[in-house]
Amino acid sequence: MKQHEVHIPFCEKCSLETNAIFRHLTLEETETLNFEKDFRQYKRGDVLYQEGNRISGFYCINSGIIKVYKTGLDGKEQIIRFAKPGDIIAYRSVLSNEPACTSAKVIEDCQVCFIPSEILISLVKTNSAFALELLKLACHELGEANSFITDIAQKTVRERLAEILLLLVNDFGLDEQNYLRISLTREELANIVGTATESVIRLLSEFKSDRLVDLSGRKIKIMNSKGLEKISNVFS
Amino acid sequence: MKQHEVHIPFCEKCSLETNAIFRHLTLEETETLNFEKDFRQYKRGDVLYQEGNRISGFYCINSGIIKVYKTGLDGKEQIIRFAKPGDIIAYRSVLSNEPACTSAKVIEDCQVCFIPSEILISLVKTNSAFALELLKLACHELGEANSFITDIAQKTVRERLAEILLLLVNDFGLDEQNYLRISLTREELANIVGTATESVIRLLSEFKSDRLVDLSGRKIKIMNSKGLEKISNVFS
DNA sequence: CGGTACGTTGAGTCATATCAACCATAGTGG
């Protein structure tokens, strides 16, 4: 049946629709990419790579959501970022030529293209517009990391949780009923905010009492984003 | 008198001795750099640029130390990193084409070269080895930022302080008597660790009681780095 | 139907922030 056929995305299409990174590639380069890439599918819970691994390529996400995290003390995860369609992951390790400093695990079933390191390096060397685009990406992520450091160091857990909720709204959006389009376990939320699972639970139900959110299982409904903004102290 | 003459560093020399970033430039490119750069000197406390500024170039540090920080709630600084001879700063804003997300202030009197944005961009476009080197740098910093996020989120202040001391030893070294070659105020230390000044003071004197360090004013003598390592939980 | 993973709540503890007072030092200006 048609619906069971796997549709392997073409990079030309991919680059136009979702991914700014590849938009400066020539047709020829795009064809090489198409030829060399390896299409893969993963299910929730699958691990793409782990901290410490030497990585032989990077991933371009076509559908689904992946969490990128570091494992700290006692195996507690610290989620660094999420990757969604159009994002690339593991490019850091490839380019800096260091072992992976993070692990990547699937949150929502996904389809990705795996692209060997050599292709990335050779594109950087031959296509300066592409190199510049990658630099922009890395530098932008660096800026976000810096903000996050400041937040974790200076804000309370309450402020951070509110901020993270808004950030998730921004990254993944809301459905028609204002439910967040990404669903995370309480533990995962805690591992972004950098706190204990119990703290997230308590704060979320406080937020619920204050009519800022509504909760039904893992789904979070945003009722008052202005209120969350106020709590999060984003502007001050 | 000779000692009062200002010695403007030549980039060829600079690139060979201190700065891996520029080592792939051609002679011609180095000459352009030498011609276009602006040599500047700053004193402790001087501000090179501030958060929110549009920046028209980046800085290559020839001597001295600069702190790069974000201003958070109530104006409290979060120190993101230090720049020392051979390092470059502000390249992030130039490349991502965003306003500065940090400020830079002089900790130890310094001499720097200011290099206009156009030069950086054009070098990236024409010299792929240079672009790759920059990418490596950005990706490496990104890796460090990720580690720092995990640390701040998961470690105690005590652990972090011990870790930061070791990190400073690593970056700036010790003199003949094992004193750290960088001297910071207690407040600055607190602003790296992400804690209150009083906490740093208390913990430092604990460390002193435990014969891990010795203190004389702003100078910190490292007496037992194995002990600090143990406290910092670097390996676990 | 038992098992496993996740969610929730309560109680107690502790690390750390906050507030306040005080000291030391150095630079300034009258």
Next chain:
DNA sequence: CCACTATGGTTGATATGACTCAACGTACCG
């Protein structure tokens, strides 16, 4: 030369945010 002020360092007392531990509820799954 001395009072004056600013800046940084130190210490103590107190408050509290957030973690830990423990028990229990819930839901889904084979």
